[in-house]
Amino acid sequence: MSQAVNTSLGYPRIGLKREWKRALESFWSGRSDEDEFEKRMKEIRLSHLAAQQRQGLDLIPVGDFSLYDHVLDTAAMFGLVPKRFAKLDDGGKITNELYFAMARGSKEAAACEMTKWFNTNYHYIVPELGGTEPSLRENRPLQLFRETKQELGITGKPVLLGLFTFLKLSKGYAAQDIRQWIGKLLPLYAVILKELEQEGAAWVQIDEPILVTELTEEDRALVNEIYSYLRGAAPGVNLMLQTYFDAVDRYEQMVKLPVAGIGLDFTGNGAVQLEQIRKSGFPLDKILAVGLIDGRNIWRADLEQKLKVLAEITAIVPKERLWIQPSCSLLHVPVSTSEEKLLPDAVLDALAFANEKISETVLLTSLVNEGRWNSVEDAQLLSNKVALMELNTLPERRNEEVRAASRDAQQQDAARALPFAQRRLLQQKKWMLPFLPSTTIGSFPQTQEIRNARRAWRSGEWSEERYRLFVQEQIREWIAIQEEIGLDVLVHGEFERTDMVEFFGEKLEGFVFTSNGWVQSYGSRCVKPPVIYGDVTFRSPMTVEETVYAQSLTAKPVKGMLTGPVTILNWSFVRDDLPRDEVASQIAVAIRNEVQALEQAGIEMIQVDEPALREGLPLKASQKDRYLQWAVHAFRIATASVRDTTQIHTHMCYCEFHDMIDAIRDMDADVISIETSRSHGELVSSFEEHRYGQGIGLGVYDIHSPRVPSVEEMSNMIERALQVLDPELFWINPDCGLKTRGKHETVESLRHMVEAANQFRAAR
Numbered sequence: 204m205s206q207a208v209n210t211s212l213g214y215p216r217i218g219l220k221r222e223w224k225r226a227l228e229s230f231w232s233g234r235s236d237e238d239e240f241e242k243r244m245k246e247i248r249l250s251h252l253a254a255q256q257r258q259g260l261d262l263i264p265v266g267d268f269s270l271y272d273h274v275l276d277t278a279a280m281f282g283l284v285p286k287r288f289a290k291l292d293d294g295g296k297i298t299n300e301l302y303f304a305m306a307r308g309s310k311e312a313a314a315c316e317m318t319k320w321f322n323t324n325y326h327y328i329v330p331e332l333g334g335t336e337p338s339l340r341e342n343r344p345l346q347l348f349r350e351t352k353q354e355l356g357i358t359g360k361p362v363l364l365g366l367f368t369f370l371k372l373s374k375g376y377a378a379q380d381i382r383q384w385i386g387k388l389l390p391l392y393a394v395i396l397k398e399l400e401q402e403g404a405a406w407v408q409i410d411e412p413i414l415v416t417e418l419t420e421e422d423r424a425l426v427n428e429i430y431s432y433l434r435g436a437a438p439g440v441n442l443m444l445q446t447y448f449d450a451v452d453r454y455e456q457m458v459k460l461p462v463a464g465i466g467l468d469f470t471g472n473g474a475v476q477l478e479q480i481r482k483s484g485f486p487l488d489k490i491l492a493v494g495l496i497d498g499r500n501i502w503r504a505d506l507e508q509k510l511k512v513l514a515e516i517t518a519i520v521p522k523e524r525l526w527i528q529p530s531c532s533l534l535h536v537p538v539s540t541s542e543e544k545l546l547p548d549a550v551l552d553a554l555a556f557a558n559e560k561i562s563e564t565v566l567l568t569s570l571v572n573e574g575r576w577n578s579v580e581d582a583q584l585l586s587n588k589v590a591l592m593e594l595n596t597l598p599e600r601r602n603e604e605v606r607a608a609s610r611d612a613q614q615q616d617a618a619r620a621l622p623f624a625q626r627r628l629l630q631q632k633k634w635m636l637p638f639l640p641s642t643t644i645g646s647f648p649q650t651q652e653i654r655n656a657r658r659a660w661r662s663g664e665w666s667e668e669r670y671r672l673f674v675q676e677q678i679r680e681w682i683a684i685q686e687e688i689g690l691d692v693l694v695h696g697e698f699e700r701t702d703m704v705e706f707f708g709e710k711l712e713g714f715v716f717t718s719n720g721w722v723q724s725y726g727s728r729c730v731k732p733p734v735i736y737g738d739v740t741f742r743s744p745m746t747v748e749e750t751v752y753a754q755s756l757t758a759k760p761v762k763g764m765l766t767g768p769v770t771i772l773n774w775s776f777v778r779d780d781l782p783r784d785e786v787a788s789q790i791a792v793a794i795r796n797e798v799q800a801l802e803q804a805g806i807e808m809i810q811v812d813e814p815a816l817r818e819g820l821p822l823k824a825s826q827k828d829r830y831l832q833w834a835v836h837a838f839r840i841a842t843a844s845v846r847d848t849t850q851i852h853t854h855m856c857y858c859e860f861h862d863m864i865d866a867i868r869d870m871d872a873d874v875i876s877i878e879t880s881r882s883h884g885e886l887v888s889s890f891e892e893h894r895y896g897q898g899i900g901l902g903v904y905d906i907h908s909p910r911v912p913s914v915e916e917m918s919n920m921i922e923r924a925l926q927v928l929d930p931e932l933f934w935i936n937p938d939c940g941l942k943t944r945g946k947h948e949t950v951e952s953l954r955h956m957v958e959a960a961n962q963f964r965a966a967r
């Protein structure tokens with residue numbers, strides 16, 4: 204076959220109508236039994252394969268489907284069960300009960316940790332080594348390969364998480380023992396591959412995204428050993444060593460690895476790989492899998508531009524040695540645009556979700572194979588061109604005023620008029636807050652009643668006025684509660700918001716919302732990110748009314764509550780015709796307008812949340828500084844224009860802070876609150892080490908559990924923090940917003956928190 208092959212790396216699990224999520228939740232709640240569940244999951248799995256076949260895909264990935272997470276699948280397949288789950292483990296195939304206990308916890312044992320999959324918003328279950336000894340409990344790729352062949356007649360491409368990435372994502376072993384773990388797991392990989400070889404699998408996709416991060420010389424030697432061993436162990440099966448999310452580190456060395464094919468990401472930062480191919484060529488004995496369709500974004504590809512890239516590549520690598528494919532698994536985009544009925548035509552026509560991305564892949568491949576390089580002659584290419592043109596000529600796409608303001612803002616240094624040390628004195632004088640001031644992070648419980656009210660209002664059943672009064676009633680109730688508890692800085696409670704990004708997106712120009720654009724975040728939990736398609740433009744104040752109303756009810760300060768520009772950016776699908784820093788700067792200018800509106804309305808403590816700041820961090824250490832620089836700058840654009848006495852707060856949820864504290868200092872917030880109760884000690888010392896010297900509240904209790912912590916527990920947390928941080932700068936607050944909690948536990952916990960603060964004050 205002297206033709207280029209089209210393929211893909213993985214498909215969304217959740218299903219067009221989130222049927223996967225429903226099947227899972229119905230099983231977990233006991234509404235369906237195990238047989239029904241297994242049967243349903245098989246149907247879903249096969250229907251996804253059939254859908255890919257219908258889109259015209261030649262080489263269909265199998266085994267990427269999961270009941271929860273593919274990293275957990277890999278750990279389970281190797282029997283890597285943490286000791287605390289030993290009671291559920293009979294040593295055979297991991298049962299559903301054990302699998303979900305590891306994912307979600309059981310009565311006796313806490314769930315395994317969950318963390319972000321590279322720089323995506325997908326979260327995987329962190330494998331724990333050092334429990335049971337590894338053994339091959341089942342050959343999962345083999346079974347799924349077989350199933351696909353038997354049920355659909357498809358000879359699929361089994362997908363396997365590569366050993367090196369798997370180990371790098373695992374915990375429970377010392378770095379110097381990695382070789383020993385390779386020694387234990389490599390023979391198991393060999394068995395999987397040998398059995399697949401016997402079953403007739405021609406190709407296996409081995410995912411090693413870790414190869415796009417900066418590896419040490421020793422790491423690279425280990426990767427080489429792993430793949431030399433596997434080639435020897437199963438010489439009849441071809442390995443496609445698949446990378447994604449960025450360009451591979453050390454191109455020349457990587458493409459020499461002893462495998463039959465290398466998969467590279469040619470989108471985003473990966474585009475530099477074209478340069479490398481031009482410069483150093485590509486080995487004559489390998490297949491090059493060209494990840495050309497962006498699997499991280501929802502926009503139609505510019506096919507003409509993609510064809511140009513392919514024309515260049517085919518001049519170096521003959522087309523019969525090319526695979527054409529999306530840049531990564533389509534797990535990170537929604538299933539299909541077919542369910543979108545409410546979007547403006549020009550936006551809808553410019554979107555491509557998973558199915559549409561497969562179609563683009565198939566089309567590009569056939570154009571290459573048929574030598575149809577000339578776009579005007581091709582109807583499909585022409586319609587692609589027209590769709591992109593219609594998107595690009597929308598008036599919302601370009602607002603000169605916004606462009607100019609954003610450009611100016613990017614160029615200015617966006618600093619507060621006075622340094623923190625001086626602001627601090629002026630603010631102390633203005634606010635006269637007590638020692639260890641207490642506050643909360645913003646939201647209070649979103650009860651069923653509140654959700655019902657919002658639904659009634661959205662559906663038109665409730666008038667604008669009725670809903671407004673309802674929200675005011677909630678605010679009034681919670682201002683009274685906060686006063687009664689004795690908190691020092693109050694909040695209005697965010698009752699009018701469903702989601703901290705969606706709320707602002709709906710009020711700004713430049714955003715649209717899909718009706719069905721869900722993607723998996725973790726387990727059965729899905730998110731529907733807003734879509735930024737135009738220049739982000741401030742229309743009118745978004746939060747002033749509720750905040751001012753809250754402030755009118757109390758003599759204590761009420762903090763205004765906004766979502767920061769970087770978080771809005773990182774939790775949205777972003778237009779791909781502008782650099783991300785420019786979009787961030789546009790959002791920052793819009794948020795600055797809101798900050799100024801609040802200040803003018805007399806709200807002079809304003810919190811700008813940035814929980815997703817870390818999520819945009821590039822994978823390569825050498826690129827981190829540049830990102831942090833523009834991200835921090837965006838925050839400063841949003842916040843720095845206020846008066847000296849106006850107190851800017853920010854909040855971040857738990858993340859790794861150790862390499863970010865300098866960036867946090869550069870944000871120059873007067874007060875930061877951070878989620879810490881789960882790893883308090885570590886964090887306290889990070890901030891101490893970096894001599895963080897601005898206002899700081901390290902969450903004194905975990906809001907993820909309904910448990911009401913005692914006064915003493917919280918006092919212990921405070922005690923420890925005060926040993927190293929300046930008590931004069933310390934704030935008392937919970938870990939995060941309280942919207943997922945019940946009312947009773949919230950009130951009780953806050954009472955204990957204020958009591959703990961009072962005890963410290965009294966003892967001073």
Ligand code: GLN
Nearest residue numbers: 644645646812814940941
């Ligand atoms: N202000 C938001 C809240 O309280 C912050 C949420 C977050 O940090 N994710 O809900």
Ligand code: ZN
Nearest residue numbers: 855856939940
């Ligand atoms: Zn938080």
